[in-house]
Amino acid sequence: MIEAELKARVHSPEQVMRLLDERAQARVEVYQDTYYDRPDGSLEKADQELRVRTVHGADSRRTVLTFKGAAVDEGSGSKPEHETRVDDSEAAHAILRGLGHVPVIAFEKRCRNYDLEARGRQMLATLVRVPEIDGTFLEVETLVDEDEVAAALDDVRAVLAELGIGPEDLTRETYTGAVAAQRS
Amino acid sequence: MGTTLQPIDLPDWAWERAEVRQALRARDMGAVFRHVQQYAGASQARIAAAAGMTQARVNEIINRRREVSRLDVYERIADGLHMPDDARHLLGLAASREKRSGGAAFDLAAFPEVVRVYAAQNSAAEEIQQQAREAEELDVLAVRGLGLIGLNDSLLRACLPRDQGGKGLRVRVLLLDPDSDALVQRAAEIGESAESLAGGVRLAEARLRELLADSCDIEVYRYRMLPTWRLIRMDSTMFVSAFDAGWEGHESATYKVMETPHGPLFRGFRRMFEAVIEGAQRTV
Numbered sequence A: 001m002i003e004a005e006l007k008a009r010v011h012s013p014e015q016v017m018r019l020l021d022e023r024a025q026a027r028v029e030v031y032q033d034t035y036y037d038r039p040d041g042s043l044e045k046a047d048q049e050l051r052v053r054t055v056h057g058a059d060s061r062r063t064v065l066t067f068k069g070a071a072v073d074e075g076s077g078s079k080p081e082h083e084t085r086v087d088d089s090e091a092a093h094a095i096l097r098g099l100g101h102v103p104v105i106a107f108e109k110r111c112r113n114y115d116l117e118a119r120g121r122q123m124l125a126t127l128v129r130v131p132e133i134d135g136t137f138l139e140v141e142t143l144v145d146e147d148e149v150a151a152a153l154d155d156v157r158a159v160l161a162e163l164g165i166g167p168e169d170l171t172r173e174t175y176t177g178a179v180a181a182q183r184s
Numbered sequence B: 001m002g003t004t005l006q007p008i009d010l011p012d013w014a015w016e017r018a019e020v021r022q023a024l025r026a027r028d029m030g031a032v033f034r035h036v037q038q039y040a041g042a043s044q045a046r047i048a049a050a051a052g053m054t055q056a057r058v059n060e061i062i063n064r065r066r067e068v069s070r071l072d073v074y075e076r077i078a079d080g081l082h083m084p085d086d087a088r089h090l091l092g093l094a095a096s097r098e099k100r101s102g103g104a105a106f107d108l109a110a111f112p113e114v115v116r117v118y119a120a121q122n123s124a125a126e127e128i129q130q131q132a133r134e135a136e137e138l139d140v141l142a143v144r145g146l147g148l149i150g151l152n153d154s155l156l157r158a159c160l161p162r163d164q165g166g167k168g169l170r171v172r173v174l175l176l177d178p179d180s181d182a183l184v185q186r187a188a189e190i191g192e193s194a195e196s197l198a199g200g201v202r203l204a205e206a207r208l209r210e211l212l213a214d215s216c217d218i219e220v221y222r223y224r225m226l227p228t229w230r231l232i233r234m235d236s237t238m239f240v241s242a243f244d245a246g247w248e249g250h251e252s253a254t255y256k257v258m259e260t261p262h263g264p265l266f267r268g269f270r271r272m273f274e275a276v277i278e279g280a281q282r283t284v
Helices: A013-023 A089-098 A146-162 A175-183 B018-025 B029-040 B044-051 B055-062 B071-080 B085-090 B103-110 B121-134 B146-150 B181-189 B194-213 B264-278
Strands: A002-010 A027-037 A049-056 A061-068 A079-086 A102-118 A121-129 A136-144 B114-118 B137-141 B170-176 B217-223 B229-234 B237-242 B254-258
Touching: A002 A146, A013 A102, A013 A121, A013 A136, A013 B071, A013 B103, A027 B114, A049 A089, A061 A089, A079 A089, A089 A102, A089 B121, A102 A146, A102 A175, A121 A146, A121 B103, A136 A146, B018 B029, B018 B085, B029 B044, B029 B055, B029 B071, B044 B055, B044 B071, B114 B121, B121 B229, B121 B237, B121 B254, B137 B264, B146 B194, B170 B181, B170 B194, B170 B264, B181 B194, B194 B217, B217 B264, B229 B264, B237 B264, B254 B264
Parallel strands: B137 B170, B170 B217
Antiparallel strands: A002 A079, A002 A136, A027 A049, A027 A102, A049 A061, A061 A079, A102 A121, A121 A136, B114 B254, B137 B229, B229 B237, B237 B254
C-alpha cells in the first residue's frame, strides 16, 4: 500500500486544532523515532527509510517497525509503506543493529492524531510538534493502492482546505532533515 | 468551494463604518456577521471556518435565533475575522495579543506533558520495567524502596545492570533517613512502628549495597524531608505519584510525564530530585 500523504506548516494551530477537535476525538501520543541506515548510507540514497517507532499513548506503549520505499509521487513524496507491530522495542533495535544497520538519527514527535472519514476514505490527520523544530505541522494521509494515489491526494488536499490549509502551506521538508540541520 | 477557507480580510474602512461600530459596541454578532457578508463578500461557510464554528451556528446567529455570550467565542470571532484592535476594543476585548503561532500554552494544551494516567503503580509496572531496560539513567525517590528496588522481586531490581550484563545504567536512589523525625511521622501515617519502617530502609540500603559488588553504577542517599512525591525517572520519562497520610506510595494514582521544552512538571520534579540529593547523606 502507498501512504498518500501531504504535510503542511500550520500558521494558526489553535484554529486547526479546534476544527479537528470538532471532527474527531484526538489521540495524544508521543513518538520516539529512530531511523536506521546501512553504514554506507545506501537507504537514504535510494530514498528509503527504516524506522523503529515507540508510541507512548494514553492507554498503551507500543512499538512498530517500518520500511518505506522510494517515493512514487514526486509532488507529495508519498511512499510505499510496510509496517508491523513488534512486542519488544529493545529487541527490534538489537535486530537492526545486528544486521549491520546503524542508527542515523533519533528524535521525538509529539502528536495529536485524529481518525477521520472523509470523501469515502479513512484518513489520519496528525497535528505535530517536533521540539527541536520551530512551528506546528499538519499531516493528512490515507493508505491506497498505487493507481489511486493521485485521486487520494486530491481528497487529502480537500480535507486540508477544510482545515484552512492552502497549497502555499504545503511542505516536503522532512523532520529528519530539519532535526539534523538543527543539531549540526 | 475553493474559496471557502480563504481568510476573511475586511478592509479597514469597513470596520470604521458607523453601523459596524454600532454592532460591535452592542456585541450584536449577528449584525457583525451580516456586515462581514456585505463588505467582504464572505459566505456563511467562510465565516464559520474563520470563527471555528459550524455553518449552522453562524446561520442561527445571523438570523437572531442564537446570541453569542461567551468571552472565548468573542475572542475566536475577533481572531478569525482579523479584527483591528480598535474593533476589538468596541467588543470589550483586549488588543490582539502578539501573533499566537502556537506558543508554550498551546503546546502544553495540545501536547500535554502527562501522556498517561494509571490507577496505581501496579498498573504501570510493566511499562516502568520496559522503560528501565532501555534507559541510561534511573532516579528513584521513595520511602524505603523495598517495593521498587530493594528486594529481588522488586519492580526495578530485574532491570538493574547486574542482570543486564553491565549496560551502564546509572542509578540513584533516595530513601527516607531512618533516624529522621519525618520517618517517625511517616510511620504513624501508615500505621506502622517507626522501628519497623526504619528497619525497612536499612534493609533496602543493605540490599542495594550488594549491587556495588557487581560493579553497578549505583548511589544511595538518605533524605530527611517529609515524603511527598514518589518519583521514578528513566531518561526523559518520569512516573510520578504521591505519599499522603494513610496512603502508601504504591497505592497512589500515577502519572507518566514526558519531558517537553515548556513542560513545568518534568522540569520541576527533576530539579527537586537534584535539590534533595544536594541536601542528602550518601550511604552507598
